[in-house]
Amino acid sequence: MDPDEVEFLGEKQYISIIPTFSSNVIHLISGDVGPFRPSIPIRVPFWMAMQLKQQRICKIEPPEWMEVDKLEAIKEDEKNSRTFTKMPSDHYMVEAKILLASATDDIPRADEIRTIIKDIWDVRMSKLRSSVDVLVKNNGSYAAVDNLTLMEINSIRPLLPHALDTLYRLKNSITGGSSQSQSTTTFSRSTTSFHS
Amino acid sequence: MENLNLSDDLDLENALQDENDEDEQLTPAEVIELMEEAWLNEKFAPEILPHKFDVVECLLGQITYMEDNIQNLESKDFRKTIHQLEVDRLRFLVCSYLRTRIEKIEAYCNHIMKQESERISKGEDQYLTESEFQFLKDFIQSLDSHFEKVTSFTVVTEDWKSQPVVPNVHSFVFLKSKQEVEGVIIDDGRNDENDLVDLDKGSQLIISYNSVANLIKKGDVHLI
Incomplete structure (x- = not known):
């Protein structure tokens, strides 16, 4: 999936604004x-x-989690936890990206927030990479991805499903589970865009 | 999906199933929700899924209605841009959904044709809408005549027809469970005993598509 499409889904979340107009x-x-x-x-x-912000007829109220102290706490939790912690928003990265790009003037300490969110993302991504490594080495055929946000899932989509699929084929060819002809014909489609 | 009564011109299959269910009026917001879910499911499922014609129809109706209203707004009105933006967003959703289905129909035309024919002969619900099915027939026809033309100078065996391109139903997908589901059988590629897994409401999983295909079609889980 295109990251823009993840953003598209994230944009339907609600946020508080302070209008300067009447309607x-x-x-x-x-x-x-x-x-x-x-x-x-x-x-x-x-x-x-x-849209309203672009027309300069409102101020954005940043989401309540978008504060340096709260984000620091989230970052510490994330570092100390072996599993993924629940993020304050299912689209935290999308929201942060949009707000920090187009409403910086409404967010106090925007630069610090940008850095911390990037840190949280990095901690989670490195955790994700090591879990994927364990999963593939243990020959897993399914895995829970609880608390991962859509953007994070999307970031491993080009790699993980394909890797597991290849493992499946290898296992299958050892036990001779399916006929040879099928695995060759299906392979031709597996690199196309439906899964990415 | 069966118990929705979104518009008067529901297709026959759904109308038949509706008889036993109570009529349920959905709010436009819920229709958008269903459309988003159908879009993601279709996007990530390797095979084509049962169509959601009633949802598409209903949403398109809303869009047309809104577009008519937008005409009546003065162009200076800031509400016009807001309404226009929303209409554009929804239109994208519907288009992307329909395009994904068309892509799959083109890629797996012979396979889908075979499955649809089986469904028709068994009297089951078809997965394609009437117009998609017409498109499929036309597409196969033009493909065949094209192949015939380019191979007319030589004798070609018809072997390729016996091995149509089929979707890889083992491919791995991410899903989110909408309710508790017990005992999902994991197809792990070995022939010995298969693992079972229980899904809690709201849990997320990466799993092979064929293990959960039925749950997706039933609407117990959706792909993300």
């Missing part, structure tokens, strides 16, 4: 938002918040 309720297909009154915070979908 009645807007009837979106995905649900009503509003009414908007100046300086009264209101929750809108991310994609809408970004």
Whole structure:
């Protein structure tokens, strides 16, 4: 999957904004938002918040987890835990990326936050890589990926499913599980874009 | 999916199943949710899945309705850009879903044709919509006539037809469980006894597609 598509899914999360304009309720297909009154915070979908921000008619309220102290705590937890900890948002990376790119002026200590989130991502990715290593060495045929966010799953999608698939073929050819002709014809499709 | 009653022109298969279920009106937000799920399932499943024509139809109806309304807004109105943006996002979702299905139909045309014919003769629900099925027939026809043309100068055996391209149903997929499922049989490639795994609600797993294909079609789990 294209990372843009992961972002697309993440953008339907809601976020709090402080409008500087007045408007009645807007009837979106995905649900009503509003009414908007100046300086009264209101929750809108991310994609809408970004649109309003671009038009400079609102301020973004960063999500409550987007604070240096909270993120430091998450980072420590992540380092000390053997498994993946639950992230404050299923799309933390998407949200952070969008907000730090287009609403930096609304986020206090944006640079520090950027660094910590990158650290958390790195800790998790290295954990992910070592788990994948263990999984493949142990000949696993399934694995739990609880608490991994979509963006993280997407980052190993080009590699892990394909590696497990190849292992499966090898095991299968040893026991002679399926006919030879089938494995050769299916192989031609396995490198195409459906799984990536 | 069977118990939805989204629009008047539900296809026959669903209408028949609907008889036993209570009519259920979905909010547009829930329809979008279903569309996203169908999109991801279709994207990651190696084989083509049962169509979600009623969801597509319903969402397209919403989009058209909204587009008509947008016309009536003044172009200065900031709400116009917001509505337009939402319509574009939903349109992308539907298009991407339909495109993925078309790609699969083209890639596995003969295989899908065989399966669909079996379903028809057994009287089961078809996986393709009427227009997708028409597309499949036309595609196979043009493919055949093309092959005939390019091989007309020589005698070619028809061996290639006996080995159609088939989807790799062992390929590995990521899934999220929507409810508790017990005793999923893991196909691990060896012929000896297979492992069983239980899924908790909300758990995420990487697993081979054929172990969970039925759960996906039933809607107990969805791919991510």
